[in-house]
Amino acid sequence: MPLETNLKRQRILVTAASQGIGMAVAKAFLEEGSRVVINSSNKERLDKAAAQLSKKGEIHAVVADLSTKVGIEEIVSKSLDLLGGIDTLAYVTGSPARGTVMEKSYDDWDSAAKLLTTSPAYLGRKVAEAMISRKTKGRMIFSASFAIKEPVATLALSNVCRVAIFGLVRTLARELGPYGIRVNGIMPGYIKTARVDAISSDIMRRKGVSEKEALDEISSQVPLGYIGTTEELAKSFLFLGSDLSPYVSGAMLPVDGGLLRSIG
Numbered sequence: 001m002p003l004e005t006n007l008k009r010q011r012i013l014v015t016a017a018s019q020g021i022g023m024a025v026a027k028a029f030l031e032e033g034s035r036v037v038i039n040s041s042n043k044e045r046l047d048k049a050a051a052q053l054s055k056k057g058e059i060h061a062v063v064a065d066l067s068t069k070v071g072i073e074e075i076v077s078k079s080l081d082l083l084g085g086i087d088t089l090a091y092v093t094g095s096p097a098r099g100t101v102m103e104k105s106y107d108d109w110d111s112a113a114k115l116l117t118t119s120p121a122y123l124g125r126k127v128a129e130a131m132i133s134r135k136t137k138g139r140m141i142f143s144a145s146f147a148i149k150e151p152v153a154t155l156a157l158s159n160v161c162r163v164a165i166f167g168l169v170r171t172l173a174r175e176l177g178p179y180g181i182r183v184n185g186i187m188p189g190y191i192k193t194a195r196v197d198a199i200s201s202d203i204m205r206r207k208g209v210s211e212k213e214a215l216d217e218i219s220s221q222v223p224l225g226y227i228g229t230t231e232e233l234a235k236s237f238l239f240l241g242s243d244l245s246p247y248v249s250g251a252m253l254p255v256d257g258g259l260l261r262s263i264g
Protein backbone atom coordinates (compact mmCIF):
# COMPACT_ATOMS: atom_id res chain seq x y z
CA MET A 1 0.00 0.00 0.00
CA PRO A 2 1.49 3.43 -0.91
CA LEU A 3 2.27 5.73 2.02
CA GLU A 4 -0.34 8.47 2.47
CA THR A 5 0.42 11.81 4.11
CA ASN A 6 -3.30 12.69 4.21
CA LEU A 7 -2.36 16.36 4.01
CA LYS A 8 -5.01 17.37 1.47
CA ARG A 9 -6.93 20.44 2.73
CA GLN A 10 -5.01 20.36 6.02
CA ARG A 11 -4.56 23.82 7.54
CA ILE A 12 -0.89 24.66 7.99
CA LEU A 13 0.78 27.70 9.56
CA VAL A 14 4.43 28.21 8.64
CA THR A 15 6.26 31.07 10.35
CA ALA A 16 9.34 32.94 9.03
CA ALA A 17 8.59 31.74 5.53
CA SER A 18 9.41 34.52 3.06
CA GLN A 19 12.52 32.60 1.97
CA GLY A 20 14.83 29.72 2.85
CA ILE A 21 13.66 26.87 5.04
CA GLY A 22 10.23 28.28 5.91
CA MET A 23 9.33 28.95 2.29
CA ALA A 24 10.43 25.45 1.25
CA VAL A 25 8.31 23.95 4.04
CA ALA A 26 5.28 25.94 2.86
CA LYS A 27 5.86 24.75 -0.72
CA ALA A 28 6.13 21.11 0.38
CA PHE A 29 2.78 21.27 2.23
CA LEU A 30 1.15 23.07 -0.72
CA GLU A 31 2.33 20.31 -3.04
CA GLU A 32 0.51 17.82 -0.79
CA GLY A 33 -2.72 19.82 -1.26
CA SER A 34 -2.65 21.61 2.12
CA ARG A 35 -4.00 25.12 2.72
CA VAL A 36 -1.16 27.27 3.98
CA VAL A 37 -0.56 30.55 5.83
CA ILE A 38 2.97 31.93 5.65
CA ASN A 39 4.34 34.64 7.89
CA SER A 40 7.35 36.92 7.99
CA SER A 41 8.14 40.44 9.21
CA ASN A 42 8.77 42.06 5.83
CA LYS A 43 5.70 42.72 3.65
CA GLU A 44 7.55 43.07 0.36
CA ARG A 45 9.49 39.81 0.76
CA LEU A 46 6.44 37.94 2.08
CA ASP A 47 4.17 39.11 -0.75
CA LYS A 48 6.80 38.05 -3.28
CA ALA A 49 7.03 34.59 -1.69
CA ALA A 50 3.23 34.25 -1.58
CA ALA A 51 2.98 35.23 -5.26
CA GLN A 52 5.51 32.54 -6.18
CA LEU A 53 3.84 29.90 -4.02
CA SER A 54 0.34 30.73 -5.25
CA LYS A 55 1.04 28.62 -8.37
CA LYS A 56 1.07 25.59 -6.05
CA GLY A 57 -2.24 26.10 -4.23
CA GLU A 58 -4.09 28.04 -1.51
CA ILE A 59 -1.67 30.38 0.19
CA HIS A 60 -2.19 33.35 2.52
CA ALA A 61 0.36 35.83 3.87
CA VAL A 62 0.36 37.33 7.37
CA VAL A 63 2.96 40.02 7.98
CA ALA A 64 3.90 40.17 11.67
CA ASP A 65 6.98 40.25 13.85
CA LEU A 66 7.38 36.87 15.54
CA SER A 67 9.53 38.39 18.26
CA THR A 68 6.64 40.44 19.70
CA LYS A 69 3.57 39.46 21.72
CA VAL A 70 1.25 41.44 19.47
CA GLY A 71 2.86 39.90 16.36
CA ILE A 72 2.36 36.35 17.62
CA GLU A 73 -1.26 37.04 18.58
CA GLU A 74 -1.89 38.52 15.14
CA ILE A 75 -0.33 35.53 13.35
CA VAL A 76 -2.60 33.13 15.20
CA SER A 77 -5.82 35.14 14.99
CA LYS A 78 -5.39 35.94 11.28
CA SER A 79 -4.50 32.31 10.51
CA LEU A 80 -7.66 31.17 12.27
CA ASP A 81 -9.72 33.71 10.30
CA LEU A 82 -8.15 32.64 7.00
CA LEU A 83 -8.12 28.87 7.50
CA GLY A 84 -10.83 28.26 10.11
CA GLY A 85 -8.36 26.38 12.34
CA ILE A 86 -4.79 25.15 12.44
CA ASP A 87 -3.94 21.47 12.00
CA THR A 88 -0.16 21.85 11.89
CA LEU A 89 2.12 24.57 13.17
CA ALA A 90 5.51 24.57 11.45
CA TYR A 91 7.58 26.97 13.51
CA VAL A 92 10.65 28.42 11.81
CA THR A 93 12.23 31.67 12.90
CA GLY A 94 14.76 34.29 11.88
CA SER A 95 18.48 34.07 12.54
CA PRO A 96 20.16 35.98 15.35
CA ALA A 97 23.33 37.96 14.60
CA ARG A 98 26.64 36.10 14.70
CA GLY A 99 29.21 36.67 17.45
CA THR A 100 30.71 35.31 20.66
CA VAL A 101 29.40 35.62 24.21
CA MET A 102 32.07 38.25 24.90
CA GLU A 103 30.83 40.37 21.99
CA LYS A 104 27.15 40.35 22.89
CA SER A 105 25.41 43.04 24.94
CA TYR A 106 22.47 42.73 27.33
CA ASP A 107 20.18 44.04 24.59
CA ASP A 108 21.51 41.44 22.10
CA TRP A 109 20.59 38.65 24.54
CA ASP A 110 17.24 40.22 25.26
CA SER A 111 16.21 40.45 21.61
CA ALA A 112 17.60 37.00 20.75
CA ALA A 113 15.65 35.49 23.65
CA LYS A 114 12.45 37.14 22.37
CA LEU A 115 13.00 35.77 18.86
CA LEU A 116 14.31 32.30 19.72
CA THR A 117 12.88 31.41 23.15
CA THR A 118 9.80 33.45 24.00
CA SER A 119 8.31 33.31 20.50
CA PRO A 120 8.08 29.49 20.17
CA ALA A 121 6.73 29.16 23.72
CA TYR A 122 4.05 31.85 23.37
CA LEU A 123 3.15 30.85 19.81
CA GLY A 124 2.90 27.23 20.95
CA ARG A 125 0.53 28.31 23.70
CA LYS A 126 -1.71 30.39 21.39
CA VAL A 127 -1.88 27.62 18.76
CA ALA A 128 -2.58 25.03 21.46
CA GLU A 129 -5.50 27.13 22.77
CA ALA A 130 -6.97 27.22 19.25
CA MET A 131 -6.47 23.47 18.74
CA ILE A 132 -7.94 22.54 22.12
CA SER A 133 -10.99 24.80 21.79
CA ARG A 134 -11.74 23.36 18.33
CA LYS A 135 -10.89 19.77 19.39
CA THR A 136 -8.22 19.62 16.69
CA LYS A 137 -5.82 16.70 17.13
CA GLY A 138 -3.06 18.78 15.65
CA ARG A 139 0.68 18.72 15.27
CA MET A 140 3.40 21.20 16.17
CA ILE A 141 6.90 21.16 14.75
CA PHE A 142 9.51 23.49 16.20
CA SER A 143 12.61 23.97 14.10
CA ALA A 144 15.80 24.76 16.01
CA SER A 145 19.35 23.89 14.92
CA PHE A 146 21.96 21.15 15.35
CA ALA A 147 23.77 23.84 17.42
CA ILE A 148 21.58 22.97 20.41
CA LYS A 149 23.52 19.69 20.62
CA GLU A 150 26.90 20.92 19.41
CA PRO A 151 27.42 24.65 19.90
CA VAL A 152 28.95 26.42 16.90
CA ALA A 153 31.77 28.94 17.38
CA THR A 154 30.57 32.54 16.87
CA LEU A 155 26.88 31.58 17.05
CA ALA A 156 26.55 32.28 20.78
CA LEU A 157 23.00 33.66 20.68
CA SER A 158 21.74 30.68 18.72
CA ASN A 159 23.69 28.11 20.79
CA VAL A 160 22.21 29.40 24.03
CA CYS A 161 18.69 30.59 23.24
CA ARG A 162 17.63 27.69 21.03
CA VAL A 163 18.34 25.03 23.66
CA ALA A 164 14.99 26.10 25.11
CA ILE A 165 13.23 24.52 22.12
CA PHE A 166 14.22 21.08 23.41
CA GLY A 167 12.61 21.84 26.78
CA LEU A 168 9.57 23.32 25.09
CA VAL A 169 9.02 20.30 22.85
CA ARG A 170 9.26 17.84 25.77
CA THR A 171 7.08 20.02 28.00
CA LEU A 172 4.37 20.71 25.43
CA ALA A 173 4.33 17.06 24.29
CA ARG A 174 3.37 16.11 27.87
CA GLU A 175 0.88 18.95 28.34
CA LEU A 176 -0.85 18.47 24.99
CA GLY A 177 -0.64 14.68 24.59
CA PRO A 178 -3.96 14.20 26.46
CA TYR A 179 -5.64 16.32 23.75
CA GLY A 180 -4.17 14.16 20.97
CA ILE A 181 -1.79 16.96 19.92
CA ARG A 182 1.71 15.84 18.93
CA VAL A 183 4.70 18.12 19.45
CA ASN A 184 8.12 17.52 17.92
CA GLY A 185 11.27 19.39 16.99
CA ILE A 186 13.70 19.38 14.11
CA MET A 187 17.42 20.14 14.34
CA PRO A 188 18.57 21.15 10.85
CA GLY A 189 22.23 20.77 10.00
CA TYR A 190 23.77 22.90 7.24
CA ILE A 191 21.04 23.66 4.71
CA LYS A 192 21.75 25.71 1.56
CA THR A 193 20.06 29.07 2.15
CA ALA A 194 21.08 32.70 2.61
CA ARG A 195 22.02 31.71 6.17
CA VAL A 196 24.67 29.24 4.95
CA ASP A 197 25.83 31.80 2.36
CA ALA A 198 26.46 34.19 5.28
CA ILE A 199 28.38 31.48 7.18
CA SER A 200 30.56 30.73 4.12
CA SER A 201 31.19 34.47 3.54
CA ASP A 202 32.34 34.67 7.15
CA ILE A 203 34.79 31.77 6.61
CA MET A 204 36.02 33.44 3.36
CA ARG A 205 36.67 36.69 5.22
CA ARG A 206 38.30 35.16 8.28
CA LYS A 207 40.50 32.66 6.42
CA GLY A 208 41.01 34.44 3.11
CA VAL A 209 39.73 31.43 1.12
CA SER A 210 37.51 31.18 -1.97
CA GLU A 211 33.75 30.53 -1.81
CA LYS A 212 34.29 26.97 -3.02
CA GLU A 213 36.90 26.35 -0.31
CA ALA A 214 34.57 27.78 2.34
CA LEU A 215 31.67 25.59 1.19
CA ASP A 216 34.02 22.56 1.02
CA GLU A 217 35.06 23.26 4.60
CA ILE A 218 31.42 23.11 5.70
CA SER A 219 30.65 20.00 3.61
CA SER A 220 33.70 18.17 4.91
CA GLN A 221 32.11 18.13 8.40
CA VAL A 222 29.07 16.26 7.07
CA PRO A 223 29.31 12.44 6.77
CA LEU A 224 27.01 12.47 3.71
CA GLY A 225 29.51 14.93 2.18
CA TYR A 226 27.25 17.81 1.10
CA ILE A 227 25.17 20.72 2.36
CA GLY A 228 21.51 19.72 2.53
CA THR A 229 18.75 21.29 0.45
CA THR A 230 15.65 23.00 1.78
CA GLU A 231 13.55 20.44 -0.13
CA GLU A 232 15.25 17.58 1.73
CA LEU A 233 14.64 19.28 5.08
CA ALA A 234 11.01 20.07 4.20
CA LYS A 235 10.26 16.34 3.81
CA SER A 236 10.91 15.91 7.55
CA PHE A 237 8.28 18.55 8.28
CA LEU A 238 5.83 16.57 6.13
CA PHE A 239 6.68 13.43 8.13
CA LEU A 240 6.15 15.07 11.53
CA GLY A 241 3.21 17.17 10.35
CA SER A 242 1.19 14.31 8.87
CA ASP A 243 -0.27 10.86 9.49
CA LEU A 244 3.13 9.35 8.68
CA SER A 245 4.22 9.81 12.32
CA PRO A 246 1.10 9.03 14.42
CA TYR A 247 3.00 7.81 17.49
CA VAL A 248 5.88 10.30 17.44
CA SER A 249 5.72 13.05 20.06
CA GLY A 250 8.40 14.79 22.13
CA ALA A 251 11.12 13.89 19.61
CA MET A 252 13.94 16.10 18.36
CA LEU A 253 14.87 14.91 14.88
CA PRO A 254 18.30 15.78 13.48
CA VAL A 255 18.18 16.40 9.72
CA ASP A 256 21.85 16.99 9.14
CA GLY A 257 23.45 14.36 6.91
CA GLY A 258 25.00 12.75 10.01
CA LEU A 259 26.66 15.93 11.26
CA LEU A 260 25.85 15.31 14.95
CA ARG A 261 28.24 12.72 16.31
CA SER A 262 27.44 12.53 20.01
CA ILE A 263 25.28 9.85 21.66
CA GLY A 264 22.40 11.13 23.78
Ligand SMILES: NC(=O)c1ccc[n+]([C@@H]2O[C@H](COP(=O)([O-])OP(=O)(O)OC[C@H]3O[C@@H](n4cnc5c(N)ncnc54)[C@H](OP(=O)(O)O)[C@@H]3O)[C@@H](O)[C@H]2O)c1
Pocket residue numbers: 015016017018019020021022039040041042043045046064065066067092093094095096115143144145146158187188189190191192193194195196
Ligand atom coordinates in the same frame (compact mmCIF):
# COMPACT_ATOMS: atom_id res chain seq x y z
N1 LIG B 1 20.20 27.26 6.86
C1 LIG B 1 20.79 26.54 7.78
O1 LIG B 1 21.79 25.84 7.53
C2 LIG B 1 20.26 26.49 9.19
C3 LIG B 1 20.73 25.50 10.06
C4 LIG B 1 20.23 25.45 11.36
C5 LIG B 1 19.30 26.37 11.77
N2 LIG B 1 18.88 27.34 10.90
C6 LIG B 1 17.91 28.31 11.38
O2 LIG B 1 16.67 28.08 10.72
C7 LIG B 1 15.97 29.34 10.55
C8 LIG B 1 15.67 29.56 9.09
O3 LIG B 1 16.88 29.51 8.41
P1 LIG B 1 17.06 29.98 6.90
O4 LIG B 1 18.38 29.47 6.48
O5 LIG B 1 15.85 29.64 6.11
O6 LIG B 1 17.16 31.55 7.14
P2 LIG B 1 16.87 32.76 6.14
O7 LIG B 1 17.02 32.33 4.73
O8 LIG B 1 17.69 33.87 6.68
O9 LIG B 1 15.31 33.07 6.41
C9 LIG B 1 14.89 33.59 7.63
C10 LIG B 1 13.40 33.87 7.56
O10 LIG B 1 13.00 34.39 8.83
C11 LIG B 1 12.13 35.51 8.61
N3 LIG B 1 12.18 36.36 9.80
C12 LIG B 1 13.26 36.97 10.33
N4 LIG B 1 12.92 37.66 11.44
C13 LIG B 1 11.57 37.49 11.60
C14 LIG B 1 10.64 37.96 12.55
N5 LIG B 1 11.01 38.74 13.57
N6 LIG B 1 9.33 37.62 12.40
C15 LIG B 1 8.94 36.84 11.37
N7 LIG B 1 9.80 36.35 10.44
C16 LIG B 1 11.11 36.67 10.55
C17 LIG B 1 12.70 36.15 7.36
O11 LIG B 1 11.72 36.92 6.71
P3 LIG B 1 11.61 38.53 6.74
O12 LIG B 1 12.99 39.06 6.61
O13 LIG B 1 10.72 38.78 5.57
O14 LIG B 1 10.96 38.84 8.05
C18 LIG B 1 13.02 34.90 6.53
O15 LIG B 1 11.87 34.47 5.84
C19 LIG B 1 16.89 30.40 11.15
O16 LIG B 1 16.52 30.62 12.49
C20 LIG B 1 18.26 29.74 11.10
O17 LIG B 1 19.14 30.29 12.07
C21 LIG B 1 19.32 27.41 9.61
